[in-house]
Amino acid sequence: MRPVNTPHPETWLKVTPSGLFCEPGGFFIDPTRAVDRAVISHGHSDHARPGHAHVLATRETLAIMTARMGEGRAGTAQQALRCGETLEINGVRLWLRPAGHVLGSAQVCMEWRGSRAVVSGDYKRQADPTAAGFEVEPCDLFVTEATFALPVFRHPPPETEIARLLRSVALFPERTHVVGCYSLGKCQRLIAMLRQAGWDRPIHLHGAHQALCRTYEELGVRLGTLRAATVARKEDLKGAIVLAPPGAVADRWARRLAEPVVAVASGWMRVRQRAKQSGVELPLVISDHADWDELLATCTEVQAPEVWVTHGREDALIHALGLRGIKGRALHLVGLGEEEDEVEVVTEDPAA
Template identity: 70%
Template sequence: MAPHPETWLQPRPEGLYCIPGGFFIDATRAVDRAIITHGHADHARSGHQHVLASAETLAIMRARLGEGRAGVTQQALAPGEMLRIGAVDVSLVPAGHVLGSCQVVMSYQGSRAVVSGDYKRHTDPTCAAFVPVACDVFVTEATFGLPVFRHPATGKEIAKLLHSMAIFPDRPHLIGAYGLGKSQRMIALLRAVGYDAPIYLHGALAKLCDLYVELGVPLGDIRSATVADKSSLRGAVVIAPPSAVADRWARRLEDPVVAVASGWMRVRQRAKASGVELPLIISDHADWDELLKTAEDVQAPEIWVTHGNEAALIYQLGKLGRRGRALSLIGYGEDADDT
C-alpha cells in the first residue's frame, strides 16, 4: 500500500520538508536544498545552497535578490519534465500565479502530493495557466478563503479604469500594483483592450518589467515615471508599488486618481480605509470558487492549507467530503501587497 503523504511530507519551522527527497519547498529561511514555486519574496528567500525552480523563477530570483544570493547552485526544471531527487519523482506544473510560477508535484512509492504555492484559475496574459494534477494530498493557500471573495472578470475592472480615464482625462491614474506579476498583468490587460499609450512606471518596477519583456511577455511602450516631466503624466497611466502610492514619491503627480489593484478591494470598508479612489478587484490568488473548484479538479481526498483564511475553507471542504488540514505555516502572505 502506498504511504500516506503525511509520513513523507512534513511541515517544519523552515517550511514543508520532503523527507525522501531531502528538500524543502519555499523554505522561509536558508536551507541546503530548496524547490521554489515562484519568485515572490515570501516564497523565494535568499541564501539557499541549492535551488530548483522554473527557468523564469530563477531569472526573477536573480533579478530581485542579486546574482549569488539566489542559491549557490541553481537548477532549472522545465514544466512537465521529470526529475528524480532521492527516492522522489519531482516535476513542475504551471500554477498561473505569476510568470514562472509552478506547482511542485511529488510522487513517492505510488502516493502523490502536489504543493501549489500561490495560484489562480482566472486567465492571465502574462503567465501559463494552472494545470490540475490528480493527487492524494493537495497543498493549497487560502488567502481569499471566504465565500465573500469572488473576483469579478478582469474585463469589468479594466472597463472601470477606462471609464474613469474617460471622465477624468486630465488626471493621471496612479495604480498601486505589486511589483512582480500584478504590475505586468495590469499593463498586459490594458494592452489587450487596445490601450497603446505609454505607461509610466515607478523605478522599483523597471527591472522586473524589462525581465518580463526579455522572457517573452510584450508590454508595449513602458517608460520611467521618475524622469518624466509632470505635463507628460497628465492623463497617463502610472503604475507603482502599493506602498509608493501613499508615499512622497506620488507627489510628482498632479491630483492623481488613486487606484489599487488587489483582491482585497472586494470589501468596501477595507478599500475605503486605504484611501483609494478607484478600487480594482484584480487578484493573482484563487478566490473562493477557484479554491473549491481546484479541490474538485485535483480529486484529492485530503487538502492541506498553508496560510490565509483557512477556517471557512476547511469547513466547506469537510462538507464536500474532503479532509482539510491547517498547516498554519508561518511566514507566507506577510507581504500583504501581493494579492
C-alpha cells in the same frame, strides 16, 4: 484513490520549522530559511528566500529570483526544470505544473512509492497574458493557499476592471491615474491587459517597478512602451496611467502627478471599507490569487481526499471542504502569506 499498500503522504512530507520537507527526497518546498536543497514554486519573497545552497525552479523563477536578490544569493547552484519534465531524486519522482500565479509560478508535484502529493504554492484560475494557466494534477494530497478563502471574495472578470479604469481615464483626461500594484506579477499583468484592451500609449512606472518589467521583457513577455514616471513632467502625465507600489500612491511621491486619481488593483479591494480607509478613489478588484469559488473548485478537481492549507483563511476553507467529504488540515507555516503582494509599502522612488 491511493492503493492500500502505498504510504500516506504525511509519512514522507513533513512539516518542519523551515517549511515542508520531502524526507525521502531530501529537499524543502518554499523553505522559510536557508537550506541545502530547495524547490521554489515562484519568485514572491515569502516563497523565494536567499541563501539556499541548491535551488530548483522554473527558468523564469530562477531569473526573477536573481533579479530580485542579486547574483549568487538566489542559490549557490541553480537547476531549471521545465513544467512537465520529470526528475527523480532518491526515489522521489518530481515534476512541475503551471500555477497561473505569476510568470514562472509552478505547482510542485511529487510521487513516492505510489503516493502523490501536490504543493500548489500560490495560484489563480483566471486568465493572465503574462503567466501560463493553472493545470489540474490529480493527487492523494493537495496543499493549497487560502488567501481569499471567504465567501465574500468572488473576483469579477479582470477585463471588466480594466474597462472601468479606461472609462475613468476617458472621463478625467486632465488627471493622472495612478494604480497601486505589486512589482512582481500584478504590474506586468496590468500592463498586458491594458495592451489587450487597446491602450497603446506609454505606461509610466514608479522606479520600484522598472527592474522586473525589464526581466519580464528579457523572458519574452512584451509590455510595449514604458517610461519612468519620476522624470516625466507633470504636464506630460495628464491623461496618463502610472503604476506604482500601493504604499506610494497616497505618499508624497504622488504629488508630482497631475491631480491623481488613486486606484489600487488587489483582491482586497472587494472590501470597500478597506479601500475607503486607504483613500482609494478607484478600487480595482484584480487578484493573482484564487477566490472562494476557485479554491473550492480546485480542491474538488484534483480529487485529493485530503487537503492541507498553508496560509490564509484556513478555518473557513477546511469547514467547507469537510462538507464536501474532503479532510482538511491547517499547517500554520510561519512566514508564508507575508509576501508584499497587496500590502507592499514603498515611500520613496529608488530612481529619484
